[in-house]
Amino acid sequence: MILHESLRLYPPVTTIGRRANEDIVLGELSIPAGVLISSPVILLQHDKEIWGEDANKFNPERFKEGISSATKGQVTYFPFSWGPRICIGQNFATLEAKMAVSMILQSFSFQLSPSYAHAPQSIITMQPQYGAPLIFHKL
Ligand code: HEM
Known part of the structure; x- marks a missing residue:
């Protein structure tokens, strides 16, 4: 659940690109051959219409019944x-x-x-701009 929620909020690959290699009709969309299609992973995974008002909050519980339940069966x-x-x-x-x-x-x-500054940035992959310093305590 924690890994899913981390990958939802901060997907390492934020956009997936494809090129149509032939003319395609998708529902009401006609996509000619050669057109580049961009699937904005990060936007869909933060969309409030899909995830609710707390879409930008870290809430691993949303995956407690698995991915299909959290996404209501959609590819989001x-x-x-x-x-x-x-x-x-x-x-x-x-x-x-x-x-x-x-x-x-x-x-x-x-x-x-305390020195952590939340500044995710996407340079090829999503990463914390100033690192993610942690303080460890031996058990
Ligand atoms: C958190 C870790 C990872 C994430 C988020 C991730 C994400 C992705 C994504 C989004 C793609 C599709 C890219 C595209 O088609 O444009 C991809 C493809 C691929 N990934 Fe990963 N990946 C991860 C780890 C790994 C690891 C550990 C390996 C190998 C041991 C791996 C090997 C591959 C390969 C070979 C492809 C190309 C598959 C194909 O085109 O048929 N990935 N990955």
Whole structure:
């Protein structure tokens, strides 16, 4: 839940681009071959119409019944992309993150340093502009 909510608010890949390789009709949209299509992951994942008034708040509980329940079955959470070219490393990355957090929590508690300044920026990937300094306490 915590990882999902972190990836919802701060998706490392903020926009996914595609080029139509043939003429496509999507509902009422006609997309000619060659047109570039940009899927703004970060905008959909912050949209209040989809996530509610607390869309910009960190609330891992919204994923307590899984992704399909949180998104009401729509493709509105896709930090690893979607479809045939979905991230091949998705399961590996998620497992690695869970293992790293659980190994750290076995030996340490931690808090955010008072020097932290919240300034996410997207330079190829989303990252904290001034880093994310933490203070660790040995258990
Ligand atoms: C939090 C970690 C990660 C995130 C958020 C992420 C996100 C993404 C996204 C959004 C794409 C689609 C990009 C596009 O089509 O324009 C992608 C593709 C890909 N990712 Fe990841 N990724 C992560 C970790 C990893 C890891 C750990 C690996 C490998 C061990 C990996 C390997 C790949 C590969 C090979 C593709 C291309 C798949 C294809 O085009 O068929 N990713 N990833």
